[in-house]
Amino acid sequence: MTYVAQTPEQIRGLIAKAKRRDVAFVALGVVALGIGFATFVALFVDMLIDGWARLSPEFFAQFPSRRAGQAGILSAWVGTTLVMIVTAAVAVPLGVAAGIYLEEYAPKHWVTDLIEINITNLAGVPSIVYGLLALGLFVYAFGLGQSIRTAGLTLALLILPVVIVATREAIRAIPGVIREGAYAVGATKWQTVRDHIVPYSMPGILTGVIIGMSRAIGETAPIITIGALTFIAFLPPAPVTGDFPFLSFEWLKAPFTVMPIQMFNWTSRPDEAFHANAAAAGTILVFMTLTMNALAIWLRYRLRKHIKW
Amino acid sequence: MEARTQPTTHATMLGRTPPGAAAPAGSAPPPLKAESRGLSFHYGKFQALKSITMPVHEHRVTALIGPSGCGKSTFLRCFNRMHDLYPGNRYEGEIVLYPDNTNLLDRDVDPIEVRMRVSMVFQKPNPFPKSIYENVAYGLRVRGVKNRNLLDDKVEASLRGAALWDEVKGRLHEVGSNLSGGQQQRLCIARALATDPEILLFDEPTSALDPIATASIEELIAELRRQVTILIVTHNMQQAARVSDYTAYMYLGELIEFDRTDTIFFKPRRKETEDYITGRFG
Ligand SMILES: Nc1ncnc2c1ncn2[C@@H]1O[C@H](COP(=O)(O)OP(=O)(O)OP(=O)(O)O)[C@@H](O)[C@H]1O
Ligand SMILES: [Mg+2]
Numbered sequence: 001m002t003y004v005a006q007t008p009e010q011i012r013g014l015i016a017k018a019k020r021r022d023v024a025f026v027a028l029g030v031v032a033l034g035i036g037f038a039t040f041v042a043l044f045v046d047m048l049i050d051g052w053a054r055l056s057p058e059f060f061a062q063f064p065s066r067r068a069g070q071a072g073i074l075s076a077w078v079g080t081t082l083v084m085i086v087t088a089a090v091a092v093p094l095g096v097a098a099g100i101y102l103e104e105y106a107p108k109h110w111v112t113d114l115i116e117i118n119i120t121n122l123a124g125v126p127s128i129v130y131g132l133l134a135l136g137l138f139v140y141a142f143g144l145g146q147s148i149r150t151a152g153l154t155l156a157l158l159i160l161p162v163v164i165v166a167t168r169e170a171i172r173a174i175p176g177v178i179r180e181g182a183y184a185v186g187a188t189k190w191q192t193v194r195d196h197i198v199p200y201s202m203p204g205i206l207t208g209v210i211i212g213m214s215r216a217i218g219e220t221a222p223i224i225t226i227g228a229l230t231f232i233a234f235l236p237p238a239p240v241t242g243d244f245p246f247l248s249f250e251w252l253k254a255p256f257t258v259m260p261i262q263m264f265n266w267t268s269r270p271d272e273a274f275h276a277n278a279a280a281a282g283t284i285l286v287f288m289t290l291t292m293n294a295l296a297i298w299l300r301y302r303l304r305k306h307i308k309w
Numbered sequence: 310m311e312a313r314t315q316p317t318t319h320a321t322m323l324g325r326t327p328p329g330a331a332a333p334a335g336s337a338p339p340p341l342k343a344e345s346r347g348l349s350f351h352y353g354k355f356q357a358l359k360s361i362t363m364p365v366h367e368h369r370v371t372a373l374i375g376p377s378g379c380g381k382s383t384f385l386r387c388f389n390r391m392h393d394l395y396p397g398n399r400y401e402g403e404i405v406l407y408p409d410n411t412n413l414l415d416r417d418v419d420p421i422e423v424r425m426r427v428s429m430v431f432q433k434p435n436p437f438p439k440s441i442y443e444n445v446a447y448g449l450r451v452r453g454v455k456n457r458n459l460l461d462d463k464v465e466a467s468l469r470g471a472a473l474w475d476e477v478k479g480r481l482h483e484v485g486s487n488l489s490g491g492q493q494q495r496l497c498i499a500r501a502l503a504t505d506p507e508i509l510l511f512d513e514p515t516s517a518l519d520p521i522a523t524a525s526i527e528e529l530i531a532e533l534r535r536q537v538t539i540l541i542v543t544h545n546m547q548q549a550a551r552v553s554d555y556t557a558y559m560y561l562g563e564l565i566e567f568d569r570t571d572t573i574f575f576k577p578r579r580k581e582t583e584d585y586i587t588g589r590f591g
Contacts, residue, residue: 108396177435181497183394185448185504186425195447200438306484307438 044286051280059280063233064262068273073281075232076262079148080217080288082236082251083258086152087216091159092209096198098160099167099205104193123161130158131225139226146227148236149252154222159212166208170201175309203304210296214289220260230265232257259285340407342367342508342538343388347402348414350383350392357383359562360402365508367407370530370539372553372570374546376585380562381542385510388413388540389427390420406507425452428506432513434493436485436500441468441477444485444496448504463503470536471499472529491522498529502537509533511541515548527552546586550574558582 005014062072106112134154138144144153174197182192236254240246259281266278343365350358357380365371373381383392390413392398403412406426413423428448436444445464446454454460464481468474473495477488485496494514501509511530515523530539530552543549549556549570556573558566558581566573566582577583 175435177431177433178437180391180394181431181435181437181500182447184389184391184424184429184431185451185500186421187447187451188421191451195450196437308486309435309438 044283047279047282047286049279051276051278051283054276054280055283059277060284064231064265068271068277071266071274071277073259073262073284075235076257076259076281077284077288078235079228079232079256080258080285082148083151083155083223083256084213084217084292086149086252087155087159088209088213090153090156091163091212092205094156095160095163095208096167096205099164099171100193100197102164103168103171104189104197119161119164123165126221127158127219128221128225130154131222133157134222134226145253146229146255147253148256150226151223151228151256151258152252154226155216155219158219158222159209159216162212162215163205163208166211167201167205170204170208171197173204174200178309199303200307203300203307206296206300206303210293213292213296217289217292218260218285220258220264223258223261224264228261229255229257230261259288339366339369341365343404343406343413345384345387345402345404348384348387348404349401350380350387351399351401352383353397357562358387361559361564363557363564363567365538365540366555367538368534368536369554370534370541370552371555371557372549373540373542373557373559374544374549374585375559375565377544379559381559382512383562384559385512385540385542386429388423388508388510389429390414390423391429393420425504426506427508427510428501428504429510429512430494430497430501430514433517434490434497436488436493436496438484438486440482441485441488441496442481445499445503448500452504464499467499467503468496470502470533471495472525472532473499489522491518491525494518494522494526495529498526498533502533506537508538508540511539513542513544516544523548558585560585 005011059072060077061074062070063074064076065071102112102116131154134150134157138150138153139146144150178196178200179192182196187195232255236251236256237248239248239251241248263278263281263285266274266281269275341364345361345363345365348358348361349356361384373384375381386392387400388404392400400414403414405412411418413427437447439447442464443450445467446460449460449463454463465474465478468477473492476492477496485493488496494517498514514530515526518526527548530541533539534554541549541553553570555567556570557564558573558577558579560581566577566579568578573582574586577586
């Protein structure tokens with residue numbers, strides 16, 4: 001009785017059998033990838049064809065209008081850009097600091113375990129819930145208004161769990177011997193965090209930020225909940241002014257709209273011509289997301305090039 | 310002068326003549342740099358070291374040998390309070406550093422201060438993913454050194470001290486992790502040397518290296534004892550015999566025997582030591 005292949009023929013038979021499984025798995029993977037990719041391409045091309053005629057410089061420079069042919073996305077893309085800036089400015093420092101605190105400073109016991117579980121769960125909470133929370137907290141309790149800052153804070157809350165989890169995972173990926181190496185030459189905890197933990201986990205943190213921001217840029221429900229306008233024909237005050245101190249933050253308090261809301265508004269009109277506008281705006285939103293991702297991937301590549309252990 | 314009286318104290322504890330007494334006439338035992346006194350260590354409930362009392366002679370190489378799991382790394386890492394980084398660890402006893410008689414394990418002594426005086430080189434080379442220059446300069450940077458000339462001089466001197474200067478002088482600003490394994494380990498030695506430590510700890514520094522790189526590190530260690538006191542953990546009996554002046558044999562968390570290396574290898578007092586040295590050990 002032999003249980004193990006012995007003769008060359010038996011061994012070859014075994015290898016051939018194992019290799020057939022390889023081929024089957026590769027085929028399955030290619031099909032799965034193909035379905036996903038083809039769906040995206042089909043949707044995107046369909047949208048591009050519908051909106052093609054409307055994609056012109058004027059489309060970016062015009063406010064929404066009652067006449068489809070004259071309507072543009074000026075207020076929407078400016079609004080989306082500004083809201084994203086606020087979101088990143090709030091979520092990245094807060095999320096990174098929280099992640100570092102939990103990983104490096106917090107004592108490990110049941111309270112931190114509980115916090116950890118809750119943060120992971122928060123990532124799965126429907127976005128409309130964040131909208132309701134923001135309406136109660138930011139708009140009514142804090143009186144921040146139906147403004148860009150409220151929207152930015154709301155989306156920041158929404159992506160905070162993603163940034164925290166990504167930060168913690170990136171920190172955990174740093175080998176213990178690297179950390180010990182820093183402590184061994186006499187570094188304090190803060191020096192170790194500043195000079196090693198943060199720089200080495202940056203590529204991973206950026207990945208989390210990309211994922212979070214891509215989710216935030218397409219969010220509609222929480223933004224509608226806090227009361228974004230669907231029709232707005234003016235821009236927020238400029239951040240740079242002619243008078244001292246030349247910087248103004250009045251724009252944070254301005255009413256606004258964002259790309260997904262503008263699209264939603266146009267698709268819900270009976271006039272077919274507006275649907276073309278929605279398709280064009282959708283195409284641009286996809287490009288905005290892709291540009292953001294490309295920038296982050298490039299940054300991550302630049303940072304990661306030197307980090308290996 | 311306290312330091313000079315220590316060897317006698319210590320020898321009395323072990324109940325034998327002071328180390329170095331068997332040396333040829335004229336070579337007085339070197340002064341002590343440090344001494345572990347009744348050191349016990351616990352990982353949570355597990356006691357890894359049992360009341361270890363052992364001297365560390367200044368400008369000498371002391372090797373720690375013993376079977377895997379006997380507590381060599383644990384003992385070594387007490388000298389720079391590395392165990393403080395993890396919760397649940399507990400020391401008892403003391404490690405006194407001379408000439409100032411500081412107890413390194415004292416709660417009031419900051420582990421950062423200890424690590425500034427006692428540096429370490431790890432088993433696996435662990436250069437930071439930064440430039441060669443920044444790797445070596447890091448210990449100085451955490452001490453607040455900003456003067457460019459001083460940094461340049463120190464980096465060069467340390468790299469020379471680690472016998473790496475000639476190989477890397479043209480590419481100080483390239484990433485340290487691109488070097489070969491042996492070069493990386495010498496870079497880590499340079500990093501540890503840059504801050505002029507009083508004691509340098511090595512935990513199996515050559516176990517991840519090939520024989521040629523190992524030979525160059527061993528040569529380096531023999532050189533380095535002129536400037537610094539060295540403690541080295543090794544699994545390699547020949548290495549202990551080649552590089553060390555004193556050898557400690559440990560077993561199951563206890564110090565079984567400590568003596569001059571030649572005595573340990575040729576005339577060990579204890580049967581267990583002899584069995585281990587000659588390979589009769591399980
Ligand atoms: N972090 C830890 N927590 C609990 N026990 C530990 C820990 N590290 C080591 N030990 C235990 O302490 C004992 C001594 O370990 P140590 O690493 O000092 O041995 P060693 O002599 O260096 O062995 P090796 O030659 O294999 O490196 C072992 O029994 C080990 O299992
Ligand atoms: Mg060890």
